[in-house]
Amino acid sequence: MSHETCPNCSSTIKDGLFNSNQLLAKTVSDVINAAQGTNTKGFCGKCGNDLFVTSLTKLKNELIEIQQTISESISKIPVISVHNPYKWEYEVIGLVTSQSVTGTGVFSEISMSLSDLFGSESGSMNKKIKDAEVICMTRLRKETWELGGNAIIAVDIDYSEVGSLRGMMMVCCTGTAIRVTNNEVFNAETRNALEAIHQIMEKHDRINAICKPYMTMSL
Numbered sequence: 001m002s003h004e005t006c007p008n009c010s011s012t013i014k015d016g017l018f019n020s021n022q023l024l025a026k027t028v029s030d031v032i033n034a035a036q037g038t039n040t041k042g043f044c045g046k047c048g049n050d051l052f053v054t055s056l057t058k059l060k061n062e063l064i065e066i067q068q069t070i071s072e073s074i075s076k077i078p079v080i081s082v083h084n085p086y087k088w089e090y091e092v093i094g095l096v097t098s099q100s101v102t103g104t105g106v107f108s109e110i111s112m113s114l115s116d117l118f119g120s121e122s123g124s125m126n127k128k129i130k131d132a133e134v135i136c137m138t139r140l141r142k143e144t145w146e147l148g149g150n151a152i153i154a155v156d157i158d159y160s161e162v163g164s165l166r167g168m169m170m171v172c173c174t175g176t177a178i179r180v181t182n183n184e185v186f187n188a189e190t191r192n193a194l195e196a197i198h199q200i201m202e203k204h205d206r207i208n209a210i211c212k213p214y215m216t217m218s219l
């Protein structure tokens with residue numbers, strides 16, 4: 001048997017009941033290399049075990065940050081009610097829909113203010129409906145992006161009450177997901193956001209693939 005050593009720390013690799021020191025799996029090395037920015041051929045239990053835990057934590061945190069950035073950028077995807085925007089050239093991808101149900105507050109909350117009951121303007125109710133709209137729009141944008149689109153046209157918002165006694169309100173959004181081919185019709189902020197999603201998505205997928213075998217592992 002040859003005296004195999006660890007490519008990283010040169011410790012002897014030995015396979016015994018006691019004092020065993022094994023080379024770690026390639027998927028473990030991949031996690032360490034990706035997090036540390038190294039390209040080491042392999043790690044052994046001695047030098048790699050702790051390093052693996054810190055590396056995986058680092059990559060998982062990076063993934064969370066990337067997901068936040070993607071969410072922010074996705075919120076820049078144009079959502080418009082116009083059916084045929086001036087000068088836009090595009091391919092139609094298809095219908096996108098989303099729903100969000102919210103309690104309007106009148107029946108579901110004890111701590112309602114008097115204006116909610118009798119006032120002309122119901123503050124908390126308006127806010128809840130607004131929040132539901134935002135949730136719907138975010139879902140439309142995510143779905144559109146996943147379908148390969150970069151804008152949504154002909155958007156329609158509908159409101160309906162569900163459950164007459166409970167004061168539940170459903171907000172429904174529908175629209176047509178499209179892929180705009182002449183991006184110059186977008187403003188600079190939108191163009192930058194769309195470009196940013198593309199770039200960061202590649203990074204996200206790469207890190208995600210490396211972490212995948214250990215995604216459910218709690219640290």
Ligand SMILES: [Zn+2]
Binds near residue numbers: 011043044046047
């Ligand atoms: Zn080692």
